[in-house]
Amino acid sequence: MGAGEMGVEMAGSNVLERARRGAGLSQQELAERARTSRTAVSAYEHGRKSPSLGTVERLLAASGYELDVRPRLSFRAVTGRRGKRYAVPDRLPRLPVEQALGMVRLPLRLNWSEPDRLYRLSDRRDRARVYEIVLREGDGADIERYVDGALLVDQWMNLVLPADLRTAWAPLIERLLAA
Numbered sequence: 001m002g003a004g005e006m007g008v009e010m011a012g013s014n015v016l017e018r019a020r021r022g023a024g025l026s027q028q029e030l031a032e033r034a035r036t037s038r039t040a041v042s043a044y045e046h047g048r049k050s051p052s053l054g055t056v057e058r059l060l061a062a063s064g065y066e067l068d069v070r071p072r073l074s075f076r077a078v079t080g081r082r083g084k085r086y087a088v089p090d091r092l093p094r095l096p097v098e099q100a101l102g103m104v105r106l107p108l109r110l111n112w113s114e115p116d117r118l119y120r121l122s123d124r125r126d127r128a129r130v131y132e133i134v135l136r137e138g139d140g141a142d143i144e145r146y147v148d149g150a151l152l153v154d155q156w157m158n159l160v161l162p163a164d165l166r167t168a169w170a171p172l173i174e175r176l177l178a179a
Contacts, residue, residue, distance in 0.1 A: 016056065017045040019063040033062035070094075075140035080164035087140045088168045092149025092176070100148035104130060110137045128155050135165060153177060 020030045031038040043049035057067050075087045101122040108115050110133055119126040134146045156173050
């Protein structure tokens with residue numbers, strides 16, 4: 001669950017339903033595991049009731065998940081030499097392994113030169129191409145969706161990027177490479 005996906009109102013509904021479905025549980029099965037009623041689970045998932053933090057933790061644990069707190073990414077816009085604006089985060093995003101190494105089809109606004117191409121992020125060349133496209137053409141939401149920070153650092157020296165884009169990202173990447 002990435003930064004920005006879980007608002008306060010969604011803490012008791014969308015997150016709980018995603019965890020329950022991810023665990024392959026019915027509302028009844030989750031209720032039995034968490035020692036509550038099916039109607040309470042339904043009310044939480046549909047936003048009719050707001051669970052306490054303790055209840056959310058108990059329901060997530062019964063689904064095989066845990067609540068996680070991560071710093072929220074923020075982006076600054078950097079204008080390149082030719083007026084092109086790039087989104088640069090204050091820290092690198094992290095993706096779940098399945099997303100970081102999965103298959104993606106970039107939207108046309110990002111990948112206008114090869115529309116409908118399917119990329120395998122488990123393939124280093126495909127992943128490098130996606131990262132080049134997303135860093136060059138994407139906004140903060142695109143970076144959060146397609147770029148895994150650890151894998152970006154691993155490929156940084158091999159990416160073909162405009163000099164001004166590379167310069168904008170360099171302090172963030174170099175700080176991690178030096179660690």
